[in-house]
Amino acid sequence: MxxxxxxxxxxxxxxxxxxxxxxxxxxxxxxxxxxxxxxxxxxxxxxxxxxxxxxxxTPLEVLKGVTSAQSMNLIKILVLFMSMCFISVMLDKAGFFEYCALKIMSRPEKNQLHLFVMFYTVVAVLTVFTSNDIIILTFTPFIYYFSKNAGINPVPYIIAEFVAANTWSLVLIIGNPTNIYIASSMGITFIEYLKVMALPGAAAGLSSFIMLILIFRRQLKQPLGESYLEKCTAGKTALKDKTMAVISLVDLAMCMVVLTIGSYINMEMWIVSLLLRYFY
Known part of the structure; x- marks a missing residue:
């Protein structure tokens, strides 16, 4: 039964x-x-x-799940995740990610490989310190825009975006919701996670990058369209809200510092992220 x-x-x-x-x-x-x-x-x-x-x-098990004082508390995990997403959303609203994408697109390069390396690097760096979900949602439309104007195949750039976002998000605990959930359930602090996952995450990111170059080497040798620079530059914009972008970046930097020392002062990660959102 x-x-x-x-x-x-x-x-x-x-x-x-x-x-x-x-x-x-x-x-x-x-x-x-x-x-x-x-x-x-x-x-x-x-x-x-x-x-x-x-x-x-049972209802009691559900109640314990949201009221437990341990790290495996759904409310604590949601607070940490939503707080970090808040920074990413603010950077997105300020046009920071769009600005970075258009900066790459508007460079006067005739070599696809160089643009590919730059694009992968920017996605990887932003993913480490923000959220892979936000990066993917933000950069995908610009890959379409760039590929259409440049007259090139978007597949290498789409795959590179997904690979970079998912491998480099391993480096920090805040890079992926899965990291937050598993680390919180096991009582792993920010610095403990970083010590263990920084090297494997970087190794995964670099090795996958090399594999992407090998897989798409023929497509990346194809020349860019002659008119792509003019079209991309025409759509180039400055930051939508420079003040918000600066404040969000400063807030992100402060969050990284406090999360790093949080394990030494016995402050839980969700408290750190919540306090910084309050002062924001």
Missing amino acids: EYFVLMLIITVCFIITVLVVKKPVLNFKCKGRTIKVESFWLVSLLIPAILLAAGAI
């Missing part, structure tokens, strides 16, 4: 997930207007409700 219930729960959860993927946006009509609501949040809401209804988890 327990096996049957387990299989039923898994099947229902799978069906819900598939339906959400196939229908990512729900349309509701209200007073003649159509309201669009994303449906991805339904997975994280309905599946726990099903587990509760089936008795797979």
Whole structure:
């Protein structure tokens, strides 16, 4: 009986997930207007409700999960993750990522390989100190824009973006939501994580970069379109909000410093990130 219930729960959860993927946006009509609501949040809401209804988890276990004083506390993890995302979003709103992307695009280079190396480097550096999700969401449209105007294949740049964002996000605990969740659940501090993962993360990033060069070496030898520089420069803009960009970068630097020394002063990472958001 327990096996049957387990299989039923898994099947229902799978069906819900598939339906959400196939229908990512729900349309509701209200007073003649159509309201669009994303449906991805339904997975994280309905599946726990099903587990509760089936008795797979108890209300007490749910309560302990959000009130536990240990590092494995969902609220603490969310505070840390959302606080770091806040910095990335502010940099995005200020046009910092767009500015970096357009700076790369507008360089007068005839060699695709040089541009590829520069692009990979910028994505890698920004990913280490911000969030890989924000970097991917921000840079993908600019890869399309750049490739279209330059008359080149966007695939090497798209793959490089994904690889750089996912490998270099290993270096710091804040680079990826998975890092935050696992490290918090194991009670790993910011500096402890850095000591262990800095070298493997850098090795993964550099080795994957070499592999990308080898895989796409033929495509990267193709010349750029003659008119790409004029088109890219025409779309070049300065920072949308220089003040916000500077404040956000200073805030990010302060956060890195305090997170680094936090383990020595017995201050949890979520408290550090929350306090800095308050002063922001």
